[in-house]
Amino acid sequence: MKLIYEVKDKVAYITINRPEVMNAMDAEVYAELSKAWIDVRDNPDVWVAIITGAGEKAFTAGADLRSFIPRTPEKADFCLTQKNMILNRGLEVWKPVIAAVNGYCLAGGVTLLFATDIRIAAEHAVFEISEVKRGILPGNGGTQRALRQLPYAIAMEMLLLGRRLTAQEALAYGLINKIVPLNELMPTAEQSAKQLCENGPLALRAIKELAIRSQSLPLEHGLRLEESFQEFLRTTEDAKEGPRAFAEKRKPIYQAR
Numbered sequence: 001m002k003l004i005y006e007v008k009d010k011v012a013y014i015t016i017n018r019p020e021v022m023n024a025m026d027a028e029v030y031a032e033l034s035k036a037w038i039d040v041r042d043n044p045d046v047w048v049a050i051i052t053g054a055g056e057k058a059f060t061a062g063a064d065l066r067s068f069i070p071r072t073p074e075k076a077d078f079c080l081t082q083k084n085m086i087l088n089r090g091l092e093v094w095k096p097v098i099a100a101v102n103g104y105c106l107a108g109g110v111t112l113l114f115a116t117d118i119r120i121a122a123e124h125a126v127f128e129i130s131e132v133k134r135g136i137l138p139g140n141g142g143t144q145r146a147l148r149q150l151p152y153a154i155a156m157e158m159l160l161l162g163r164r165l166t167a168q169e170a171l172a173y174g175l176i177n178k179i180v181p182l183n184e185l186m187p188t189a190e191q192s193a194k195q196l197c198e199n200g201p202l203a204l205r206a207i208k209e210l211a212i213r214s215q216s217l218p219l220e221h222g223l224r225l226e227e228s229f230q231e232f233l234r235t236t237e238d239a240k241e242g243p244r245a246f247a248e249k250r251k252p253i254y255q256a257r
Contacts, residue, residue: 023109057102
């Protein structure tokens with residue numbers, strides 16, 4: 001299996017499983033990723049997702065270019081904007097996504113990282129947007145998210161020169177949240193997932209959607225949208241359970257309804 005997908009205790013685990021090629025993603029992996037992200041979006045048993053790579057060497061080296069070289073896509077595919085849609089290409093997944101970066105995070109690995117919400121890296125992780133060295137551009141959001149998530153000069157160095165960042169540099173520039181030893185990577189990601197699952201799931205999804213949509217909205221429109229979401233949340237059972245549990249000095253039992 002080139003991609004392992006499983007759901008346990010409200011957490012979806014997505015593992016790119018090609019360690020022999022640094023978890024590079026061929027067409028089959030991308031197709032399976034699309035199915036996985038759609039299940040994360042639609043499955044009521046999933047509240048949080050964790051994505052990582054198999055082995056100890058790489059998160060993912062991005063697209064497996066060798067597998068795409070002979071492929072000539074149909075011109076009509078250009079208009080099929082929702083075909084095999086994935087997270088970083090624009091699939092709307094409002095549930096929190098955690099990245100556990102276990103080594104090389106290159107090219108499409110970085111664009112995938114850009115589309116996640118909480119990012120934990122092993123000490124040996126490195127980050128590089130290297131497409132320009134191959135004569136192509138960093139698609140699936142690479143050119144669109146880099147300047148939104150990194151300082152301008154650093155983003156442009158990565159995009160235009162293919163500059164590589166160490167884990168420490170990535171942390172300093174705000175690309176990742178935390179660095180941990182490799183043997184603590186998945187336990188740390190799982191601890192973050194557990195904490196997320198203790199919060200109101202509908203509120204989490206609303207907050208993520210509002211925060212992301214606000215990047216392309218004037219402030220007054222964002223404030224109005226926020227008010228509308230708040231009115232909706234007040235009608236949910238979870239919004240009643242949260243204050244009730246606080247008053248009764250117990251943990252809330254959320255049901256995403």
